[in-house]
Amino acid sequence: METRLDKEGFEKLYDNLPFPNRIIAKNPNSGGGIALIWKNEVLLDVINFTANHVLAKVVEEDGFEWFLTGFYGWPEANQRDKSWKLLAHLKTHVDGPWLCIGDFNAFLHASEKQSKRPAQAAQVDAFREALELCQLEDLGYRGYPFTWSNKRPGEANTKIRLDRAVASMEWREKYQLSTVTHLYSHASDHLPIVLQTQSYHRQRQKRERLFKFEESWLMWEGCEEVVSEAWHATGNNEVGLVSVREKIKHYGSDLLAWGSSKVDPNEGDIKILQKQLEILTEAETTEETKAEYLEVSKRLDDLLLKQEIYWAQRSRIPWLKYGDKNTKYFHSKASQRRRRNHINGIQNGEGLWVEDMEDIVKILKGEEWTESSSGCAGKNVWNALWKLNIPNKIKVFGWRACQEILPTRSNLAKRRIIHDNVCLNCTRFPESTIHALWDCGVAVDVWAGVR
Numbered sequence: 001m002e003t004r005l006d007k008e009g010f011e012k013l014y015d016n017l018p019f020p021n022r023i024i025a026k027n028p029n030s031g032g033g034i035a036l037i038w039k040n041e042v043l044l045d046v047i048n049f050t051a052n053h054v055l056a057k058v059v060e061e062d063g064f065e066w067f068l069t070g071f072y073g074w075p076e077a078n079q080r081d082k083s084w085k086l087l088a089h090l091k092t093h094v095d096g097p098w099l100c101i102g103d104f105n106a107f108l109h110a111s112e113k114q115s116k117r118p119a120q121a122a123q124v125d126a127f128r129e130a131l132e133l134c135q136l137e138d139l140g141y142r143g144y145p146f147t148w149s150n151k152r153p154g155e156a157n158t159k160i161r162l163d164r165a166v167a168s169m170e171w172r173e174k175y176q177l178s179t180v181t182h183l184y185s186h187a188s189d190h191l192p193i194v195l196q197t198q199s200y201h202r203q204r205q206k207r208e209r210l211f212k213f214e215e216s217w218l219m220w221e222g223c224e225e226v227v228s229e230a231w232h233a234t235g236n237n238e239v240g241l242v243s244v245r246e247k248i249k250h251y252g253s254d255l256l257a258w259g260s261s262k263v264d265p266n267e268g269d270i271k272i273l274q275k276q277l278e279i280l281t282e283a284e285t286t287e288e289t290k291a292e293y294l295e296v297s298k299r300l301d302d303l304l305l306k307q308e309i310y311w312a313q314r315s316r317i318p319w320l321k322y323g324d325k326n327t328k329y330f331h332s333k334a335s336q337r338r339r340r341n342h343i344n345g346i347q348n349g350e351g352l353w354v355e356d357m358e359d360i361v362k363i364l365k366g367e368e369w370t371e372s373s374s375g376c377a378g379k380n381v382w383n384a385l386w387k388l389n390i391p392n393k394i395k396v397f398g399w400r401a402c403q404e405i406l407p408t409r410s411n412l413a414k415r416r417i418i419h420d421n422v423c424l425n426c427t428r429f430p431e432s433t434i435h436a437l438w439d440c441g442v443a444v445d446v447w448a449g450v451r
Helices: 007-014 077-091 121-133 169-174 215-219 223-232 240-262 267-282 287-315 327-341 357-365 367-373 377-387 392-402 409-414 433-439 441-450
Strands: 021-026 033-038 043-050 053-059 065-072 098-103 163-167 179-182 193-196
Touching (some): 033 043, 163 193, 223 240
Antiparallel strands (some): 053 065
């Protein structure tokens, strides 16, 4: 956290907090400083610190290790370059997943600043380049879009998103469902931000496994034979599409049973083959070692290609072709899509937030709506809506608006498709459905014109 207190002042005010471990570094020439506090049960080892950063190594209960940086960027524009040099220097001390959180005193997009004075493109580009150099990516946020305000009235007011959390791809892979929330505070010109780390745990449900054809199966010997035998083994007593349906059903079951163990190439097998190649490279070259080298290389290329196809199919990147061994990129895109597709919670018909998976399934199937709104005003509203003599697309739009599922910037930001949820028309408030259709100045002008 950013603090204006020195060690003695911090301990005097916050000594009763349940965080016995602390690092407080204050710049003697200014009011700014930084503090890191943590509980005894957190395995954290401080590597180094200054008045502008604290770098530490964290070890989780499962043994996972990652690096944490609390960051405070130089507030003066003419010294902002020091922030990015410090960030680049810290990267040389990091060997693993990395999270950096704090007040960077900079912003990444013009929409992250609300002011009469326009954003300086050079400063924005410098921050972006610094994050790209360190391979860090913004984690997004929930809540009010700006974290700092100069508290001045009228046109003199300036609001900027200065505080954020950024992380490397390895850290994001581990904590795929993590969220950053902007809280509210009346006692500071900065809003506090809270990072909640959460890994992705697939919730296992008893359900029939759906058949999906794996493109990598085509590279295995026997695939064509399995398909041919399954296709001719059933459906011969039926005619037309009924016969085709039975054949596809039987063929899918047989192919899934045959190929379930041939989907994702074992990472361990790949590493073993890579190690064998290292040993053969360093060994004396003979006819035997040369032949073995070629054989191992062929097997390794085969596994790498299967792995690449596996992740490419899951990433849904149709404009990339095979051949560049860019498995890490495909894996990142597949995990990003899985994050977007995961449902943390949903609002039921009574406006209550539900997070239990069974209740979520009920709502999605429509069971909850039937149970809670049968005979109520809500059902009458929908019946009246569908009976209106208007195009169906308008009916559907009205229904989606009432359900708060239109692709507004607020909804897109919640799904991390975009970074911020500010309305692009007024550039002042989050673009919710109500704002887009009623409250935004543009919407007000449109409705005024209709009257």
